[in-house]
Amino acid sequence: MDKLNLRRRILRDRSELDERTxxxxxxxxxxxxxxxxxxxxxxLVACYWSIGTEPATHGLILALWKHGATVMLPVQRPDGELDWAVYDGPDSLAPGPYGVMEPVDVRRGVDAIRTAALVLVPALAVDRVTGVRLGRGGGFYDRALTRVGPNVPTVALLHEGELIEGVPAEPHDQHVRFAALPSGIVRLLQV
Structure with missing residues (x-):
């Protein structure tokens, strides 16, 4: 299945999940x-503010922050890069230009992700064999993940059924090292 049709299928499946699930x-x-x-x-954790039917990160971000972690969230730039700013509680967010909540703190730059000890990323699917991540198609996270060190855990948050085989990959597509699902965390083999 090509990327476009796989994205459509997963988004359709997610739209059918009830709120309780x-x-x-x-x-x-x-x-x-x-x-x-x-x-x-x-x-220092790089995370994202979930939207729509993505596995919710709002409670996770709050819990990490309350337990003393510094949490950076992305700020989408018009050039297709992700800048980063520190989350400092629920009142530190405002809607960004794309409608996603973003921190109002000082921007740390696109390279700030290099300093993270843990990187949590959105994904529609991840290939269980290679760790290739399927995003929404903008390439924001593929570009950001190129800056992450080789020993930093990168984790895609997924609903059940989204860790699959055969995610189409192009040269620019980045891998993740782990997938976090409701049933547990899966360490991924990478080619």
């Missing part, structure tokens, strides 16, 4: 992540 999935992902020592020890 979405809340339960998000809570399970959050609790599983927060139980991991490598998450607990991450002093």
């Amino acid at each position: 979405q809340r339960a999935s998000s809570a399970a992902i959050r609790e599983t992540l927060l139980d991991q020592p490598w998450v607990q020890m991450a002093g």
